[in-house]
Each structure stands twice: as structure tokens, then as C-alpha cells.
Amino acid sequence: MKLKDRVAIVTGAGSGIGQATALLFAREGARVGVVDLDADAARGTTQQIEKAGGQALALTADVSRGEDNREAIGKTVAAWGRLDIFYANAGVPQWPGAVEEVDESVFDRIMAVNVKGVFLGAKHAVPVMKKQKSGVFLITGSTAALKPRPGGQCYAASKGAVTTMTQSLALELAPFGIRVVVIAPVATETPMLPTFMGKKEVDEEGMRRYVATVPLGRLNQPEDIAKAALFLASDDAAMITGSCFLVDGGRCA
Numbered sequence: 001m002k003l004k005d006r007v008a009i010v011t012g013a014g015s016g017i018g019q020a021t022a023l024l025f026a027r028e029g030a031r032v033g034v035v036d037l038d039a040d041a042a043r044g045t046t047q048q049i050e051k052a053g054g055q056a057l058a059l060t061a062d063v064s065r066g067e068d069n070r071e072a073i074g075k076t077v078a079a080w081g082r083l084d085i086f087y088a089n090a091g092v093p094q095w096p097g098a099v100e101e102v103d104e105s106v107f108d109r110i111m112a113v114n115v116k117g118v119f120l121g122a123k124h125a126v127p128v129m130k131k132q133k134s135g136v137f138l139i140t141g142s143t144a145a146l147k148p149r150p151g152g153q154c155y156a157a158s159k160g161a162v163t164t165m166t167q168s169l170a171l172e173l174a175p176f177g178i179r180v181v182v183i184a185p186v187a188t189e190t191p192m193l194p195t196f197m198g199k200k201e202v203d204e205e206g207m208r209r210y211v212a213t214v215p216l217g218r219l220n221q222p223e224d225i226a227k228a229a230l231f232l233a234s235d236d237a238a239m240i241t242g243s244c245f246l247v248d249g250g251r252c253a
Contacts, residue, residue: 001027001028001029002028002029002230002233002234002235002236003025003028003029003030003084003085003230003233003234004028004029004030005029006029006030006031006084006085006233007030007031007032007033007076007077007080007081007082007083007084007085008022008025008030008031008032008033008083008084008085008086008087008233009032009033009035009059009072009073009076009083009085009086009087009125010022010025010032010033010034010035010087010089011035011036011061011063011087011088011089011090011117011121012035012036012037012063012089012090012091012140013032013034013035013036013042013045013089014034014036014037014038014040014041014042014044014045015036015041015190015191016188016190016191016192016222017089017140017185017188017190017222017225017226018036018045018087018089018090019041019045019222020221020222020223020225020226021087021089021222021225021226021229021230022034022045022049022056023045023048023049023052023226024223024226024227024229024230025085025226025229025230025233026049026052026054026055026056027052027054028230028234030054030084030085031054031055031056031057031079031080032049032054032055032056032057033056033057033059033072033073033075033076033079034046034049034056034057034058034059035059035060035061035063035072035090036059036060036061036090037060037061037062037063037090038060039058039060042058042059042060043058045058046058055080057075057076057079059071059072059075059076063088063090063113063117063120063121064112064113064116064117064120065120066120066123066124069117069120069121069123069124069125070124073086073124073125073128077128082128082132083125083128083129083132083135084129084132084134084135084136084233085135085136085137085138085233086121086122086125086129086135086136086137086138087138087139087140087229087233088117088118088121088122088137088138088139088140088162089138089139089140090113090117091113091114091117091140091158091192092109092110092113092114092192093155093192093195093196094106094110094151094152094153094154094155094195094196095195095198096149096150096151096152096196096197096198097151097198098151099153102153102154106154107154110154110155110158111154111157111158111161114155114158114159114161114162115158115161115162115165118139118162118165119165121137122137122169125137126173126178129173129176129178130173130176130178132177133176133177134177134178135173135176135177135178135179136178136179136180136181136232136233137169137173137178137179137180137181138180138181138182138183138229138232138233139162139165139166139180139181139182139183140182140183140185140225141159141162141163141166141182141183141184141185141244142155142156142159142184142185143184143185143186143246143248143251143252144156144159144160145159145160145162145163145184145244146163146184146244146246146252147251147252149196151198152196159184162182163182163184163244166180166181166182166242166243166244167242170241170242171242174241179232179237179238179240179241180241180242181232181237181240181241181242181243181244181245182243182244182245183225183228183229183232183245183247184244184245184246184247184248184252185220185224185225185247185248186213186214186219186220186247186248186249186251187210187214187219187220188219188220188221188222188224188225189202189219189220189221189222190222193219194206197209197210207219213251214248214249214250214251215249215250215251215253216249216250217249218249219249220247220249224247225247228245228247232245
């Protein structure tokens with residue numbers, strides 16, 4: 001097992017990429033703090049882990065709130081005594097639209113969750129990792145930071161911000177044995193996908209349009225990102241820090 005006896009927190013773990021990652025981390029031996037804004041979703045993922053024989057803790061939190069981050073990390077450390085991996089995965093999408101038509105509140109919410117949420121996760125997780133002199137801090141970024149699509153200016157900006165934050169944190173935390181990596185997926189088949197497409201639900205036209213932009217000829221499944229996160233969280237990636245790890249089927253080539 002690649003993560004035997006390690007303790008991880010995954011935010012946005014009630015569905016999609018976060019859920020797939022929490023389940024995989026648990027299968028690989030980690031005890032997992034399952035964080036989600038939706039309490040029922042967090043419990044659902046936790047129950048799946050426990051049913052499979054793993055250990056998990058359901059934690060309800062809004063990652064844009066400092067106190068919520070502090071409490072989630074505190075409860076995890078209280079339960080298992082340490083924190084080896086923090087995966088700041090929680091995020092919100094943007095319905096595509098012309099910049100002049102985007103409400104200011106949309107920008108504020110995207111930045112609060114996608115950027116401030118990562119900052120707050122680091123603010124409260126890093127002190128624990130510094131005491132251990134080890135840790136891995138992962139972030140879900142996006143190919144939107146490198147090759148944005150039209151109409152997603154707020155979302156692209158948020159992912160560009162955390163990509164740069166990754167580089168800064170990696171330099172800051174390397175002396176403490178803490179690695180920091182941002183994972184940049186191409187479009188992934190999660191509950192957020194219809195929003196990115198500007199649709200109420202994914203349809204044949206939207207899927208065809210998106211798949212056409214990916215040289216390997218398909219979109220990501222949540223498990224594709226989970227497997228990348230597992231590699232980056234494990235000792236197999238011991239010399240990887242400060243990187244933007246593309247899982248994009250060649251879109252950014």
C-alpha cells in the first residue's frame with residue numbers, strides 16, 4: 001500500500017474528483033478526513049470507505065472560512081495524531097459568459113472557494129506538517145490556467161492564482177520537508193461538467209465539442225485524477241514539488 005498508516009484530508013470529497021481520491025487513498029492505506037460542504041455527501045463517502053474496511057472521518061466545512069478549515073484539521077489530528085497529506089480539491093465552476101455580463105458576486109464566490117480556500121487550507125495544515133518535518137500539500141488546478149476556454153475568465157483566473165501559489169508555497173516549505181504540487185486536469189466527467197459547458201445537463205453536442213479539444217480523444221474520469229494524486233502523495237514522487245502536474249490528454253501540448 002502506497003499510503004499505509006498515513007493521514008490525509010481531502011476537501012470536496014463528497015463527489016467527483018474528491019470522492020474518487022478519498023476512496024483510493026483509503027484503499028491504499030490512508031486514514032481519510034472527508035471534507036465537504038454537504039454533510040450528507042461527506043457521510044456518503046465516509047460510509048463507502050468504512051464499508052470497504054478503511055478508516056474515515058466525515059467533516060462538514062466551507063473551505064472559504066478559516067474557522068471551518070481549522071476545525072476540520074483539528075478534528076483529523078485529534079483522531080489520528082498527525083496529518084501527512086492535505087488535498088485542497090474543493091472548487092466551484094463558472095457558467096460561461098461574456099465578462100460584462102458576469103455578476104460581481106460570481107467572481108467573489110469563485111475566488112473565495114478556489115483561491116482563498118486553498119490559502120486557508122495551507123494556513124492551517126502547514127503548522128502541523130512543519131512540526132512533523134514532512135507532508136504533502138496537493139491542489140486541484142486546471143488546464144484553464146494554461147489554456148483557458150472563452151467565457152470562463154473568473155474560473156481561469158482562480159486556477160492561475162493557485163498554480164502560482166503552488167510555486168511560492170513549494171519554495172517556502174521545502175526546508176521543512178513539505179512538498180506542494182498542483183494537479184491540472186482537463187475537463188472531467190463530474191457533476192460540475194454541465195456548468196462548464198453552459199448546459200443544464202451534458203448532452204451529445206457538448207460532449208462532442210469538449211472531446212474534440214483533447215488529443216487522446218476522451219475527457220478525464222475522476223479516477224484519472226485520483227491516480228495522479230495518489231502518485232504525487234506517495235514516496236514515488238519524493239522529488240516532485242512546485243510542479244503543475246498535467247492530466248490533460250495532451251490538450252496543453
